[in-house]
Amino acid sequence: MIENYIARTIDCECGKSHSSNVETIVINNGVIENELVDFLKKNGYKRLTVVCDNKSYAVAGETVCKALDKNGITYKVHKFREEAVAPNEYSVGNLIMGLDTECDIILAVGSGTINDLCRYVSAVVGKEFCTVGTAPSMDGYISGGSALIYNNLKLTFETHTPKAVFFDPDMLGNAPRDMIASGVGDLLGKVNCLTDWRLAKIILGEWHCDFISGIVEAAIEKVCDARDGIAAGDGEACATLLEALLLSGVGMDFAGNSRPASGCEHHMSHFWEMRYLLEGREPVFHGTKVGIGTVIALKAYEYVAKLNPDFDKISGISRASFKEWEKSVKEAFFDASTEIIELEKKSGKNDVSKLEKRLASIKENWAEIKKLAGSVMKSAEVADFLKQLDAPTRPNEIGVEKEMAWQAIMYAKEIRDRYTVLQLLWDLGELENFADMVINEYYG
Ligand SMILES: [Zn+2]
Ligand SMILES: [Zn+2]
Structure with missing residues (x-):
């Protein structure tokens, strides 16, 4: 159903024309080994920064790294050390400092906060980003806005949408109940x-x-x-x-x-x-x-x-x-x-x-x-x-x-x-x- 709405422009009765910039959405079992790798190869991405936290690394990051190794794709892992990463200017700075500045694309592995941080930082440094989502926990995966706290105020920064997002239903079902x-x-x-x-x-x-x-x-x-x-x-x-x-x-x-x-x-x-x-x-x-x-x-x-x-x-x-x-x-x-x-x-x-x-x-x-x-x-x-x-x-x-x-x-x-x-x-x-x-x- 969602495919009907992406990668095209819809002239709407409301008088506006609507379009979404996200090009690829895949929800499939084994998506990391298959569709993610295909996407990276097809687009010629050879060097990645993989961004995750401890939990998302265990759930999906490790599988991502194995798949990249197997396919000869170079990457640097930036793993946040905090148990609960804060979506704020300090984490933005942390990510920028941990980034491989030469990478072709940033790969966010995680859910809300990791994605908001990658979305914002990738836009600021002028790189594409894509996502392996680990939980059906929020609606922001493909939005163009990045919800971050700046000067103690939660703001939505208009940035950009990910190039592609990937989800594995089994992983979604196994996500923590909360x-x-x-x-x-x-x-x-x-x-x-x-x-x-x-x-x-x-x-x-x-x-x-x-x-x-x-x-x-x-x-x-x-x-x-x-x-x-x-x-x-x-x-x-x-x-x-x-x-x-x-x-x-x-x-x-x-x-x-x-x-x-x-x-x-x-x-x-x-x-x-x-x-x-x-x-x-x-x-x-x-x-x-x-x-x-x-x-x-x-x-x-x-x-x-x-x-x-x-x-x-x-x-x-x-x-x-x-x-x-x-x-x-x-x-x-x-x-x-x-x-x-x-x-x-x-x-x-x-x-x-x-x-x-x-x-x-x-x-x-x-x-x-x-x-x-x-x-x-x-x-x-x-x-x-x-x-x-x-x-x-x-x-x-x-x-x-x-x-x-x-x-x-x-x-x-x-x-x-x-x-x-x-x-x-x-x-x-x-x-x-x-x-x-x-x-x-x-x-x-
Ligand atoms: Zn409309
Ligand atoms: Zn929300």
Whole structure:
């Protein structure tokens, strides 16, 4: 199915033409010895830097090295020493220093972080990169954006897509259960972000593409159908999950940004990620946090579906002044607050004039908004799926304290200038009520 969307340009009804730059996607047993080697030979790559960490080396790196040896392809292995490699500027520097500067191509062996680092570094040094993916744990394998932390803020750098990606279904099925669960969390996040995207179209008139949404929605459906197999670690079912995640990546490529793959569920995840990093805590998988964020975001839509706002009164609700807002942001984001404050100065999304304009649109389109909110998959359904994989569904289950959970709901929307259901709740003067309700449910 995914082959239908890559290596070609699609003229779309939305008025844009969509294309993905990734040329080769192979999901096949024995892919390292066969298709990867063929790809390298066919393209004349004779000298590689193989990038991995200890775990991915054991899972696939060793097999890669053996296959390269056997075929007389020269390589240097750059193995990160940390147990959990951080996706930040220090790891970028580490990789640049460990790179064979004469190599023809960088081969990323691993999942999320290894790929984001290789994607970024390969673009910066002007080299191609390709990937042997080891787990269906996130959607970023073929996206053009690299999610990295810079100056304590998680940002998406527009870089480039890999030339080719290779996956072995058996390897995917044998991936640690929490990594598979992370992939499910990241994928279920699309349920929310596609809704956030529609919401932005309704309220702001933001560009939206039904074709892209449709691709991702169909992928979500397939994964829901394969639920039992995924939970059992079946290779084919996990390949279905991976393909869905890749399609979400294609969606980002098609849109030219991460809108079809990232809404407020991701912003909450980014918030916890930044805080954990700042506090030197053990990192939690991206999709695990996204899954938890998704449950909260879908609760937000359920909350919206029950609202009957009195628009005349909403305009009169007193809003935090910029000074008060700045103080709260500093308390929530610590060292990362400088960037958040800069972003708000630029976007002015909380300015009263912009708010009034949005409120007028919300009032006019309220029936449609309410219908959208009522039509989304229920939070309980997503939580059920995650529980089947023994994955956390609430922030307290990954060690997030009450206040940090509350802050995520209140301030995640400040991380990006991107309209989501959390911004809608703020616009309606309901965000704090919603945050209190969820926190009360979770923490008592
Ligand atoms: Zn389109
Ligand atoms: Zn994600």
